[in-house]
Amino acid sequence: MPCLLLTLGVALVCSVQATDMPQTKQNLELPKLAGTWHSMAMATNNVSLMVTVKSALRVHVTSLWPTPEDHLEIVLHRWENNSCVEKKVLGEKTENPKKFKINYMGANEAMLLDTDYDNFLFLCLTDTTTRIQCLMCQYLARVLVEDDEIMKGFIRAFRPLHKRLWYLLDLRKTEEPCHF
Numbered sequence: 001m002p003c004l005l006l007t008l009g010v011a012l013v014c015s016v017q018a019t020d021m022p023q024t025k026q027n028l029e030l031p032k033l034a035g036t037w038h039s040m041a042m043a044t045n046n047v048s049l050m051v052t053v054k055s056a057l058r059v060h061v062t063s064l065w066p067t068p069e070d071h072l073e074i075v076l077h078r079w080e081n082n083s084c085v086e087k088k089v090l091g092e093k094t095e096n097p098k099k100f101k102i103n104y105m106g107a108n109e110a111m112l113l114d115t116d117y118d119n120f121l122f123l124c125l126t127d128t129t130t131r132i133q134c135l136m137c138q139y140l141a142r143v144l145v146e147d148d149e150i151m152k153g154f155i156r157a158f159r160p161l162h163k164r165l166w167y168l169l170d171l172r173k174t175e176e177p178c179h180f
Contacts, residue, residue, distance in 0.1 A: 027097065033115070034065055037064060039059075039140060039171050040138075041138065041169060041170050042139075043136075044057070046135075049136045054079050058079070060171075061076045071091055072093075074091055087104070102125070108126070110124070111124045114157065119142055120150045122139055123140060137154075
């Protein structure tokens with residue numbers, strides 16, 4: 001009986017710790033993601049990932065480029081050694097067309113949550129190797145124009161995770177040295 005209770009307790013804890021991000025049901029058309037993007041907002045369940053401009057996942061995605069192999073090259077900028085540097089991260093395709101395997105600053109997965117291809121994209125970088133998964137998600141826009149409806153949609157994307165404490169950084173209202 002104690003073993004059964006322990007097993008049930010562990011199962012409940014694991015189910016609470018698992019992160020199931022909402023995703024659109026549409027098929028992903030990778031070529032339509034190609035081109036310039038602007039970081040409009042960031043959200044995370046771990047404030048240390050973006051508390052300062054030098055934090056591990058405080059990055060600004062500037063463009064996405066599909067490869068002929070259906071991988072995804074993510075071009076980003078981040079503050080490093082007192083200057084803004086460009087980084088390229090290769091997202092290797094997986095069985096799920098909206099998830100890509102990456103290796104960047106502790107993140108091992110990039111997830112495309114939602115997009116209309118022309119105006120917005122919600123992208124998350126995740127560390128799935130820890131017991132409590134750390135996520136840093138971004139609202140990306142094709143042009144630097146504020147859109148409150150898209151921002152509300154970005155915030156709604158995290159509503160199913162009501163047990164988590166989310167930190168939101170609205171980049172539309174801030175000026176950062178590495179925000180392109």
